[in-house]
Amino acid sequence: MTEGDPGHLLGLATALVAIPSLSHHEALLADAVETALRLCPWLEVVRVGDNLVARTALGRDQRVLIAGHLDTVPPSGGNDEPRVEDDVLHGLGAADMKGALAVFLHLAGTIPEPTVDVTWCFYACEEVEHRHNGLLRLWGERPDLLAGDAAILGEPTGGLVEAGCQGTLRVRLDLVGARAHTARPFTGRNAIHRLAPLLTAIAGFEGRRPVIDGCKYAEQLQAVSVEGGVAANVVPDRATLVLNHRFAPDRDAEAAEVALHALLDPFLEAEDTWERVDASAGAPPALDHPVLAGLVAATGTAPRAKVGWTDVATFWAHGIPAANFGPADPRLAHTSGEHVSAAELEAAAAVLGTLLTAPR
Amino acid sequence: MTEGDPGHLLGLATALVAIPSLSHHEALLADAVETALRLCPWLEVVRVGDNLVARTALGRDQRVLIAGHLDTVPPSGGNDEPRVEDDVLHGLGAADMKGALAVFLHLAGTIPEPTVDVTWCFYACEEVEHRHNGLLRLWGERPDLLAGDAAILGEPTGGLVEAGCQGTLRVRLDLVGARAHTARPFTGRNAIHRLAPLLTAIAGFEGRRPVIDGCKYAEQLQAVSVEGGVAANVVPDRATLVLNHRFAPDRDAEAAEVALHALLDPFLEAEDTWERVDASAGAPPALDHPVLAGLVAATGTAPRAKVGWTDVATFWAHGIPAANFGPADPRLAHTSGEHVSAAELEAAAAVLGTLLTAPR
Numbered sequence: 001m002t003e004g005d006p007g008h009l010l011g012l013a014t015a016l017v018a019i020p021s022l023s024h025h026e027a028l029l030a031d032a033v034e035t036a037l038r039l040c041p042w043l044e045v046v047r048v049g050d051n052l053v054a055r056t057a058l059g060r061d062q063r064v065l066i067a068g069h070l071d072t073v074p075p076s077g078g079n080d081e082p083r084v085e086d087d088v089l090h091g092l093g094a095a096d097m098k099g100a101l102a103v104f105l106h107l108a109g110t111i112p113e114p115t116v117d118v119t120w121c122f123y124a125c126e127e128v129e130h131r132h133n134g135l136l137r138l139w140g141e142r143p144d145l146l147a148g149d150a151a152i153l154g155e156p157t158g159g160l161v162e163a164g165c166q167g168t169l170r171v172r173l174d175l176v177g178a179r180a181h182t183a184r185p186f187t188g189r190n191a192i193h194r195l196a197p198l199l200t201a202i203a204g205f206e207g208r209r210p211v212i213d214g215c216k217y218a219e220q221l222q223a224v225s226v227e228g229g230v231a232a233n234v235v236p237d238r239a240t241l242v243l244n245h246r247f248a249p250d251r252d253a254e255a256a257e258v259a260l261h262a263l264l265d266p267f268l269e270a271e272d273t274w275e276r277v278d279a280s281a282g283a284p285p286a287l288d289h290p291v292l293a294g295l296v297a298a299t300g301t302a303p304r305a306k307v308g309w310t311d312v313a314t315f316w317a318h319g320i321p322a323a324n325f326g327p328a329d330p331r332l333a334h335t336s337g338e339h340v341s342a343a344e345l346e347a348a349a350a351v352l353g354t355l356l357t358a359p360r
Numbered sequence: 361m362t363e364g365d366p367g368h369l370l371g372l373a374t375a376l377v378a379i380p381s382l383s384h385h386e387a388l389l390a391d392a393v394e395t396a397l398r399l400c401p402w403l404e405v406v407r408v409g410d411n412l413v414a415r416t417a418l419g420r421d422q423r424v425l426i427a428g429h430l431d432t433v434p435p436s437g438g439n440d441e442p443r444v445e446d447d448v449l450h451g452l453g454a455a456d457m458k459g460a461l462a463v464f465l466h467l468a469g470t471i472p473e474p475t476v477d478v479t480w481c482f483y484a485c486e487e488v489e490h491r492h493n494g495l496l497r498l499w500g501e502r503p504d505l506l507a508g509d510a511a512i513l514g515e516p517t518g519g520l521v522e523a524g525c526q527g528t529l530r531v532r533l534d535l536v537g538a539r540a541h542t543a544r545p546f547t548g549r550n551a552i553h554r555l556a557p558l559l560t561a562i563a564g565f566e567g568r569r570p571v572i573d574g575c576k577y578a579e580q581l582q583a584v585s586v587e588g589g590v591a592a593n594v595v596p597d598r599a600t601l602v603l604n605h606r607f608a609p610d611r612d613a614e615a616a617e618v619a620l621h622a623l624l625d626p627f628l629e630a631e632d633t634w635e636r637v638d639a640s641a642g643a644p645p646a647l648d649h650p651v652l653a654g655l656v657a658a659t660g661t662a663p664r665a666k667v668g669w670t671d672v673a674t675f676w677a678h679g680i681p682a683a684n685f686g687p688a689d690p691r692l693a694h695t696s697g698e699h700v701s702a703a704e705l706e707a708a709a710a711v712l713g714t715l716l717t718a719p720r
Contacts, residue, residue, distance in 0.1 A: 073591060073594065074590075074591070076539055127591075127593075129592070166543060168542075168543075168593070170592060178695075179436055179694060179695055179696065180691075180694060180695055181668055181691075181693045181694040181695075182528075182580060182582045182584060182604040182606060182668075183526060183528075183580060183606045183667045183668030183669065184580075184667060184668065184690065184691050184693075185580055185582050187691045187695065188695065190563070190582055190583060192559065192583040192584075192585075192586050192601075193559060193562065193563035193582075193583060195555065195556075195559055195586070196555075196556060196559035196560040196562075196563050197560075199552065199553060199555055199556035199559065200556040200557075200560065202553065202556075203550070203553035203556050220542060220543060220544075220545055222542045222545050222550055222553075222595055223550060223552040223553060223588075223596070224542060224552075224589055224590070224591070224592055224593070224594065224595075224596060225552075225588065225589030225592075225596070226552050226555070226586050226587065226588045226589060226599065227586065227587055227588075227589075228585065228586045228587075229584055229585030229586060229587075229602065230434075230584070231433060231434070231487075231584070232489070232530060232584055232585075232602070232604060232637075233487075233528070233584070233604060233694070234433065234584065234694055235582055235584075236583070236584060236585070239586065241552075242589065242592070244542045244592060244593060246542060246543045277592075307543045307544060308541055308542075308543030308544065309543065330541075330544065331540075331541075331544050331547045333541045333544075334539060334540060334541040334593070334594055335538075335539055335540055335541075335547065335548065336539065
């Protein structure tokens with residue numbers, strides 16, 4: 001590792017993208033990260049499953065958790081092989097969030113004496129159902145490893161601080177109908193046709209955009225799954241729709257679900273079912289914490305709201321103020337065109353380096 | 361078998377309903393029917409797979425094919441066990457079409473010397489993709505067995521003649537979108553949301569109602585399957601809809617598909633795909649044929665159009681004029697509440713008995 005080499009961070013990120021790490025299959029990447037961390041004698045490294053925690057123990061007044069997830073969503077559009085072009089790395093996870101992991105590994109390996117104690121955390125299964133989340137497993141099995149005063153989560157934020165995060169709610173709607181022969185549909189009722197007004201309302205959803213601590217959130221509603229059908233000549237008596245609602249952190253999941261009911265109940269009937277699949281509260285901005293305020297200052301840019309749910313909410317639920325900060329455009333996450341540039345990686349490394357070495 | 365016993369036909373139909381015969385699983389029922397037919401020395405019985413043909417060979421001037429399918433759609437609402445109440449048989453296939461099979465078996469066994477030669481045909485796999493259809497297999501392997509001047513198909517018609525049949529067309533539409541994170545859906549495009557205007561148009565479809573030879577047809581359009589979704593937090597980039605269109609016999613499948621395009625193309629885009637899954641032309645009324653005219657006369661009731669596709673079209677495609685005639689309300693087909701009454705069975709037996717024994 002050579003700190004001065006401008007291609008170093010890009011090369012490191014490329015190496016991380018080259019190791020597939022679909023959720024539940026992070027072992028190879030965890031092996032590589034563990035190997036790199038164990039080269040640093042100033043870090044105490046603990047592995048729990050495919051989750052890694054590496055800590056300094058310098059007796060500083062403050063301890064900062066710096067965390068990133070190892071996993072990616074499934075490949076899309078042939079993006080599973082990394083490709084570097086004009087100092088830009090393209091590939092699955094380049095933005096979400098192996099670029100940040102490269103920055104973290106670089107700083108963990110080059111700052112042996114930060115002015116705050118640092119807990120580096122690389123964890124599994126962030127992109128799937130929350131119950132699988134590696135942070136939850138660490139809190140369950142080794143809560144001592146996650147003690148800290150504030151946390152920074154390396155989700156892609158375009159190099160500025162994205163404060164707090166929105167909550168997420170998933171509901172499953174089962175619409176009923178009545179079977180009939182498709183030549184005589186008037187003797188039954190088509191449950192798939194019943195989706196029409198519901199999908200029209202969902203597609204036309206206009207979310208609230210509350211401003212909290214100067215950060216503007218934006219609520220969303222998306223159908224993420226649809227399924228229905230009995231046979232090729234049968235009017236279907238059932239259709240299922242799964243929705244994902246993203247709500248601002250001035251609401252809890254219960255209030256968000258009440259609002260969703262108000263929108264969709266006009267299109268539902270007594271025999272339909274409404275099931276909450278999962279819900280996770282968001283987290284308010286916590287920029288009054290000195291570490292997070294210092295992070296904002298180091299970026300030199302005004303913070304903005306994080307509209308996606310992130311593990312900032314998991315930290316907040318455990319009493320730890322946290323903010324999102326990472327290289328790459330957050331709008332690229334989960335798209336086939338994910339990428340991150342060398343300049344973005346360098347800038348993120350500079351901001352975190354400044355924060356970790358500032359005189360205190 | 362006692363012809364004069366009013367409960368006899370109902371008992372026979374109950375016995376047939378008690379033998380499960382889901383499409384592709386007709387062997388047990390075919391065994392039972394074969395056993396019954398082989399008790400009649402005046403019939404030449406041939407079995408091809410689970411298809412049975414039993415023919416008189418009396419040297420009559422005319423030969424009438426009388427056909428019915430052995431299979432049923434899957435059970436629904438616990439209707440897989442027959443139940444008789446107040447001289448009404450309830451259960452899967454009671455209407456579509458084991459009631460007719462009971463009438464056919466009764467007549468085959470009690471009219472050794474009809475005034476026309478009769479070819480009784482009991483066949484498999486009518487309720488599934490047409491390529492599996494037992495009649496097609498018989499025409500492929502033993503076309504000699506299906507020679508005849510006219511055909512009567514025992515689909516449920518409520519005891520009157522339903523003339524011709526409508527065609528059926530299935531198309532599969534794949535709508536495209538662009539993946540994105542559900543917290544930033546504006547960076548992608550939700551393919552499931554794109555279903556909204558399409559389903560609105562389909563649910564609002566008003567089919568033509570042409571009158572042909574005095575019979576009024578009624579076109580229909582139904583979504584029979586929908587599917588889409590990538591992951592719980594991903595804006596889906598694909599949604600699939602399968603439609604079943606029933607069209608009147610004054611149109612062929614090509615013309616029907618052109619009309620469907622005109623309805624749906626406004627909601628489709630260049631990258632979407634439109635695939636014809638299958639198509640079967642209908643059949644015009646052919647009531648000028650003396651056998652079919654005689655059938656109408658025997659019912660004593662005006663004929664009406666058959667709105668569902670039936671194997672009347674298969675006979676017509678092989679040059680044989682055909683009509684639908686069977687006991688039970690056709691609107692019960694493929695519903696959980698299928699039933700047929702003893703009176704309906706007796707009436708159908710009387711009509712066909714009259715036709716088969718009329719002086720010629």
